[in-house]
Amino acid sequence: MLDDVKRPIGLLDSGVGGLTVAREVFKLLPEEDIIYFGDTLHLPYGPKDLDLVCDYVEKIIRYLITEKKVKAVVIACNTGTSAALSYMQKIFDIPIFGVINGAVEKAVNLSKNSKIALIGTEGTVNSGAYQKAIFNLAEKDQVFARSCPEFVELVEEGKFTGPEVKSTAEFYLEPLREAGVDVLILGCTHFPYLTAVIAEVMGAEVKLVNPAYEVAREVKLNLILNNLVRNSAAVSGQHQFLVSDLSRVSQDFLQHGREFLQLDELNFKEDNIFRN
Structure with missing residues (x-):
């Protein structure tokens, strides 16, 4: 058990967006070692067939377990969660987490008028995973879903504010403002980078739900219940950032992302696990 406690936590995403989840895990579990894998070779996942996304996710999880010896994995990607979470939980014997259920529970509890908005990639919105989860908790709630693919492109380019971001957000x-929603789920891990602009456009009366925070809480609780928390408050965890294609990580993102994530360093190393 002691060796299990010392093992790292793995996170995966289609690119750099999932670092918003990593940031919340860093905050709640500062003593834990984290290995982040961004599949930049295949980004974006959003428009891709969900069976193909499931294959990518399985490949990455097997790599994290066999090569990096992780004790838990967070699918820090909404499309990846939609496509693969239930299957991955069946075939692997370590805890596997997704970013949907905690956010849905939070949104349902926050909404006063039963009108919930969801923004995400095409894959996440079209999968119906969020919609189904909401209806399972509150069948009378209305869900207004909108895919926002250009948000992903803006974040990957390191554009978090400015006229282009504002006009795209508007x-x-x-249409979601006109629908009168009072809660909006940021259903893509890239979108918290744009929180300030999204909040401005939606207005103060609309509450934003960040799935990254909710899944980080879920991970911490699970590790505590399973005696897997690394209780060494005097030691800060080590963070490793890997991508499958380094050429697709923009320098603009590295500059702005480092500030957003409050990291002294944000250095990616390439490990293309898809060669074979």
Whole structure:
């Protein structure tokens, strides 16, 4: 058990967006070693067939377990969670977490008028995973879903604010404002980078739900219940950032992302596990 406690936590995403989940895990579990894998070779996952996304996720999880010896894995990607979570939980014997259920529970509890908005990638929105989870908890709630693919591109380019971001947000979000929603789920791990602009466009009366925070809480609780928390408050965890294609990580993102994530360093190393 002691060796299990010392093992790292693995996180995966299609690119750099999932670092918003990593940031919340860093905060709640500062003593834990974290290995982050961004599948930049295949980004974005959103428009891709969900069976193909499931294959990518399985490959990464096997790599994290066999090569990096992780004790738990967070699918820090909404499309990846939609496509693969239930299957991965069946075939692997370590805890596997996704980013949907905790956010849905939070949104349902926050909504006063039973009108919930969801923004995400095409894959996440079209999968119906969020919608189904919401209806399972509150069948009378209305869900207004909108895919926002350009948000992903803006974040990957390191564009978190400015006129281009503002106009794109107004285009995507205006129909949701008109629908009168009072809660909006940031259903893509890239979107918390744009929180300030999204909040401005939606207005103060609309509450934003960040799935990254909710899944980080879920991970911490699970590790505590299973005696897997590394209780060494005097020691800060080590963080390793890997990608499958380093050429697709923009320098602009590295500059702005480091500040957003409050990291002294944000250095990615390439490990293309898909060669074979």
